[in-house]
Amino acid sequence: xxxxxxxxxxxxxxxxxxxxxxxxxxxxxxxxxxxxxxxxxxxxxxxxxxxxxxxxxxxxxxxxxxxxxxxxxxxxxxxxxxxxxxxxxxxxxxxxxxxxxxxxxxxxxxxxxxxxxxxxxxxxxxxxxxxxxxxxxxxxxxxxxxxxxxxxxxxxxxxxxxxxxxxxxxxxxxxxxxxxxxxxxxxxxxxxxxxxxxxxxxxxxxxxxxxxxxxxxxxxxxxxxxxxxxxxxxxxxxxxxxxxxx
Numbered sequence: 001x002x003x004x005x006x007x008x009x010x011x012x013x014x015x016x017x018x019x020x021x022x023x024x025x026x027x028x029x030x031x032x033x034x035x036x037x038x039x040x041x042x043x044x045x046x047x048x049x050x051x052x053x054x055x056x057x058x059x060x061x062x063x064x065x066x067x068x069x070x071x072x073x074x075x076x077x078x079x080x081x082x083x084x085x086x087x088x089x090x091x092x093x094x095x096x097x098x099x100x101x102x103x104x105x106x107x108x109x110x111x112x113x114x115x116x117x118x119x120x121x122x123x124x125x126x127x128x129x130x131x132x133x134x135x136x137x138x139x140x141x142x143x144x145x146x147x148x149x150x151x152x153x154x155x156x157x158x159x160x161x162x163x164x165x166x167x168x169x170x171x172x173x174x175x176x177x178x179x180x181x182x183x184x185x186x187x188x189x190x191x192x193x194x195x196x197x198x199x200x201x202x203x204x205x206x207x208x209x210x211x212x213x214x215x216x217x218x219x220x221x222x223x224x225x226x227x228x229x230x231x232x233x234x235x236x237x238x239x240x241x242x243x244x245x246x
Contacts, residue, residue, distance in 0.1 A: 007048040014046075034075035037082060055085040082218075089180055092216025094166045094173035097153075101160035104172065107214065108157065111207045112150035118204050119143050135190075142186045146208070149179035176215050183208050187225050 008014075029035040044051070058081045066074050097104040122140055127133050156172035187205065195201055209217075209225045 008046045010048075030072075033072040034079050035071070037075050037078040052085055055081060058085065086218055087216075088177075089212075089215075089217055089221070090170075090173045090177045091166075092218075093176040094169045096214070096216045097157055097172045097176070098160070098164040098166050098169040101157040101162050101164050101169065101172075104215070105154045105157035107211055108150045108154040111211050112147055112154060114207050115143060115147050115150065115204060118200055119147065121200060139186070139190045142182060142190070146179055146182045146186065149175045149182060153179070176212065179208070180212055180217065180221075183212070183225060 026035075026039050029039070059078055062074060062077055062081075066077055119140065122136065122143065126136050152175035153172045156175065157169070160168055160172070183205075191201060191205070205225060209222050212225075213222050
């Protein structure tokens with residue numbers, strides 16, 4: 001194993017003050033400038049994750065005139081390069097679900113049940129004001145769409161042989177892509193940073209993002225769903241729990 005593939009803090013935990021400063025820095029970065037392309041890259045290097053060398057070449061070959069236009073401009077270019085050099089979520093999910101269909105089915109059912117509980121809470125606390133009520137009903141429809149995608153994943157994955165082929169896992173993978181799209185829409189439309197810090201919404205976001213990462217979603221893509229540090233911490237706890245099913 002080369003030096004670049006070894007964790008920086010090999011075998012020991014990073015000093016608390018360094019971790020805290022890093023988390024504070026991430027929170028201060030402008031959310032509309034795609035800084036996750038750098039924070040994710042840095043954390044991957046810290047962890048010793050092998051780099052995609054074709055992507056690294058494309059990154060350093062960005063023309064100087066683009067770099068000179070500032071972070072929002074060049075970071076958007078890097079995000080596009082990352083997407084171009086990464087397999088699609090559907091392909092990644094199909095491979096993962098095919099490898100472990102039973103684990104995928106169980107995990108999807110866990111997240112479906114969690115989402116169902118959240119739906120019950122939302123329905124039980126509908127506002128009286130007409131405009132707020134309409135918005136709540138629209139959010140319920142969004143949550144229902146995510147629940148339906150999870151139900152499809154659970155049903156399709158549970159019916160697969162273990163292991164399965166990528167082709168056999170195509171329907172479950174397609175539902176995973178739909179889940180990701182619905183989750184992003186829900187986060188963007190209905191969750192403020194403050195609201196995502198609540199236990200109910202934070203758990204839903206964390207659980208679904210962790211499930212999508214387990215299904216193969218790249219960290220750079222998942223970062224756009226982590227609307228609060230509360231949710232982000234719970235994502236990694238949930239991932240550890242999912243890994244226990246491997």
